[in-house]
Structures are given as structure tokens and as C-alpha cells.
Amino acid sequence: MVFINPTRYMKYRSLIANKPFFTSSARLLRPFLGAAASLVFAAASAQASVTTLSFQPNPADMGDLDHHLAYTWRIDNVSLTGFSITSATLSITNISNWDTNPNVLHLHLLDTAVNAGIATFVDDPTGSVPLADLTDDFVSTRYHSDPNWLVKSGTGDTFLANPSFTTTGVNYTLNLTPTQLQTLTSYIANGNDIAFGLDPDCHFYNDGIKFTMTLTPVPEMSALLPIVGLIAAVGSTHLLRRRRAAQLALVRWED
Numbered sequence: 001m002v003f004i005n006p007t008r009y010m011k012y013r014s015l016i017a018n019k020p021f022f023t024s025s026a027r028l029l030r031p032f033l034g035a036a037a038s039l040v041f042a043a044a045s046a047q048a049s050v051t052t053l054s055f056q057p058n059p060a061d062m063g064d065l066d067h068h069l070a071y072t073w074r075i076d077n078v079s080l081t082g083f084s085i086t087s088a089t090l091s092i093t094n095i096s097n098w099d100t101n102p103n104v105l106h107l108h109l110l111d112t113a114v115n116a117g118i119a120t121f122v123d124d125p126t127g128s129v130p131l132a133d134l135t136d137d138f139v140s141t142r143y144h145s146d147p148n149w150l151v152k153s154g155t156g157d158t159f160l161a162n163p164s165f166t167t168t169g170v171n172y173t174l175n176l177t178p179t180q181l182q183t184l185t186s187y188i189a190n191g192n193d194i195a196f197g198l199d200p201d202c203h204f205y206n207d208g209i210k211f212t213m214t215l216t217p218v219p220e221m222s223a224l225l226p227i228v229g230l231i232a233a234v235g236s237t238h239l240l241r242r243r244r245a246a247q248l249a250l251v252r253w254e255d
């Protein structure tokens with residue numbers, strides 16, 4: 001006949017109920033996963049130094065954005081290797097309309113353009129003043145089959161904005177949305193270039209156009225592997241110790 005000491009039995013029940021090795025390994029390693037996340041974040045932060053890239057067309061005011069023209073501004077040799085774009089801004093300093101008539105500045109982000117730097121196309125052949133036609137000629141296809149049109153058929157085109165201005169100068173700022181940043185990234189990846197399409201449908205005085213991107217380094221996995229290995233080693237040692245302690249407790253109880 002086996003006599004079971006009720007006090008020792010309850011102690012053992014308590015022991016197995018609280019030993020995490022009877023639960024999943026993931027639960028046991030939970031503290032180490034938290035530590036791993038902290039270390040990875042620390043490693044990424046140590047590497048993180050924000051880089052700002054700024055671009056300006058030449059001339060910087062694009063000839064004060066003549067209403068009889070549509071413009072492309074292509075930016076070449078942009079590389080994002082090892083970086084991701086965290087923000088991007090198109091800004092125009094001290095922009096104003098030349099008169100008080102209805103007006104619009106059509107703004108597009110393009111994968112590329114036919115010509116390097118600034119190129120123009122006459123989108124109002126009549127030369128009318130004031131301009132009555134406010135058609136966005138990056139959307140309308142009325143000139144797209146012209147041999148001198150600024151963008152090849154099939155080029156990625158993302159509409160950005162349609163601001164209007166008064167005769168009082170303002171500093172205009174357009175911050176790209178997260179979705180637009182993804183598009184910008186894909187446009188850059190395709191040929192290391194992007195372009196802006198601007199169709200001023202009135203004449204906009206300004207003191208300069210600028211495009212700015214802030215870039216953050218992307219931590220390379222190879223740099224994090226030693227840290228992940230260390231976490232795994234510490235976690236597995238801890239796991240083995242807990243198992244050994246529980247086994248010893250069981251042996252003592254069986255004795």
C-alpha cells in the first residue's frame with residue numbers, strides 16, 4: 001500500500017501548476033522576446049540618422065510658371081539603397097496668381113519624363129489672355145499623341161493636388177501621404193528617377209520650387225543576427241535550467 005502525504009501532494013500540484021515548462025516554450029521565452037525586441041530597436045536606433053535630400057529645378061521658379069505651358073521637372077540619379085522615405089514635401093515659396101481670375105495649378109508625380117531637368121509644352125496654342133481653359137493636360141489626353149508631349153504613354157502618373165492662389169503670395173507646401181510615399185519609392189526604384197508634372201492654368205509668380213525627402217536607414221538583417229543569436233542562446237540556457245530544476249523537484253518528491 002502506497003501512502004501519499006497530502007501536504008507533499010498539494011505542494012507537488014502547486015509545483016507543476018506553476019512551472020512554465022509544462023506550458024508552451026513561447027510562454028517561457030516571453031521575457032526574452034521582449035528583450036530581443038528592445039535590443040533590435042536599440043540597434044536600429046543606433047544606426048538611425050535621418051538624411052535629408054533637397055532638389056531644385058533650374059531656374060528655381062520655373063520661369064514663374066507660365067499659364068500657356070505645361071511643365072515636367074525630371075530628377076535623376078536618386079538612389080534609396082539602404083534607406084526608406086519617411087517624408088517628402090513639394091514646396092513653392094511666395095506663390096501668387098498674376099490676376100484675380102479663376103486659376104489652378106495641376107500637380108502630378110510621375111515615374112519619369114521624356115526630358116531631363118525642366119521641359120515645357122504649349123497647352124494653350126491660342127495664346128489667349130486671360131486664360132479661360134483650365135484643363136489638366138496630364139489628365140486630358142488631347143496632346144498626349146503629339147510627338148513633343150512631355151511624358152511617354154504608359155508612364156506612371158499620380159495626381160497630387162489642384163491648388164488655386166490669390167494675388168497675395170503664400171508659401172505652398174504639399175506633404176505626400178503614406179500611400180504616395182510608397183508610390184514615390186516604386187517610381188524611384190524604376191530607373192532611379194522621378195518627375196513632377198506641373199500645369200499652371202494661370203500665371204504663377206513665385207520665388208522658387210523645392211522637393212525635399214527625409215530618409216531613414218533600413219537596419220540590415222545581417223547586422224542584427226549576432227543579437228538575435230545571443231537572445232536565443234540566453235533563452236535556451238534559461239529553458240534548460242528551468243527544466244532541470246523541475247526534474248529535480250519531481251525526483252525529490254518521488255523519493
Ligand SMILES: [Ca+2]
Binds near residue numbers: 067200
Ligand atoms: Ca498650362
Ligand SMILES: [Ca+2]
Binds near residue numbers: 187188189191193194
Ligand atoms: Ca522612375
Ligand SMILES: [Ca+2]
Binds near residue numbers: 133134136137201
Ligand atoms: Ca492646361
Ligand SMILES: [Ca+2]
Binds near residue numbers: 063064205207208
Ligand atoms: Ca520669380
